[in-house]
Amino acid sequence: MDKPIAGSHMNPAPRKKPFILNKMSGDRPEGYGRDKSRDGRGGVKIKLSEIPESGLTLKEVFDPVEMNLQMRDLTFIEPLRVTADLHKQRDAVMVNVGVAGQMKLLCGRCLELYEEPYENHFNLGYSVKGMLVLDITDDVREEILLSYSIRLLCKEECQGLCARCGRNLNFGVCQCLKVN
Ligand SMILES: [Zn+2]
Ligand SMILES: [Zn+2]
Numbered sequence: 001m002d003k004p005i006a007g008s009h010m011n012p013a014p015r016k017k018p019f020i021l022n023k024m025s026g027d028r029p030e031g032y033g034r035d036k037s038r039d040g041r042g043g044v045k046i047k048l049s050e051i052p053e054s055g056l057t058l059k060e061v062f063d064p065v066e067m068n069l070q071m072r073d074l075t076f077i078e079p080l081r082v083t084a085d086l087h088k089q090r091d092a093v094m095v096n097v098g099v100a101g102q103m104k105l106l107c108g109r110c111l112e113l114y115e116e117p118y119e120n121h122f123n124l125g126y127s128v129k130g131m132l133v134l135d136i137t138d139d140v141r142e143e144i145l146l147s148y149s150i151r152l153l154c155k156e157e158c159q160g161l162c163a164r165c166g167r168n169l170n171f172g173v174c175q176c177l178k179v180n
Contacts, residue, residue, distance in 0.1 A: 043067075043137030044084050048093070048128055055087045064101070067141055073106040073152055076118065082140060091129040097122055097140055107154035110161055110168050114154040120147050 044060050060083075062069070064076035080101040087094045099120040106113055122143050128134055159169035167174040 043135065044082060044140060045133055045135045045137065046084075046086060047133055048088070048131060051086050051088045051093065053088075055085060058084045058086065060084070062099075062140070067144075069141065069144055071148065073108070074148060075104050076101050077104050077115070078102050080118070080144070084136065084140075088128075091127055093126045093128050093134055095124040095126070095136055097124060097136070097143070099140070099144060105152050105154075107158055108152045109158045110154060110170055112154055112168065112170075120144060 043062070044058060046056070046058065050056065059081070062080040062082055064070055064080060067080075069076060069080070078101055080099055083098040085096040087096075097120075099118070101118040103116050103118045104113055105116060120143065124136055124139050124143075126134055126136075154170075161167065162169055162174045162176055164176040165174050
């Protein structure tokens with residue numbers, strides 16, 4: 001019987017995998033880092049006179065760093081693709097927004113990094129009476145931040161770490177548990 005002596009394998013917590021940044025350098029998608037004549041930080045600004053009766057679809061790219069969207073446990077590893085469908089009705093503008101990207105997340109249970117696509121759709125409405133330009137950048141950013149309340153788990157049934165030896169139990173049961 002190889003009953004482990006308590007404390008005999010108090011390994012330090014498993015080291016996090018190195019953060020892979022390779023994907024961010026080099027071949028960036030078209031439009032990324034491009035100098036935006038609008039206001040220099042990207043975003044979605046629309047001249048109201050340019051929205052035709054039939055509506056207007058805008059495609060923009062959000063730099064997650066410039067937009068201050070990067071968090072400790074959640075980072076975007078590529079620029080966010082933002083699509084805005086605009087419809088003008090008298091003094092109101094309705095905007096249907098779609099946001100897509102790729103996230104790298106830290107599992108709150110096992111502390112492993114994992115990747116997941118990001119997708120978000122929402123509607124914004126504005127009263128634009130007397131306005132010339134509509135800037136929806138801050139509202140889009142806000143909606144993205146609100147969507148962060150998702151639970152950060154690499155998978156629903158994540159087994160987490162052994163409280164005693166720190167082993168990631170997704171990769172198998174440790175000796176501590178086998179004893180019980
Ligand atoms: Zn996990
Ligand atoms: Zn253990």
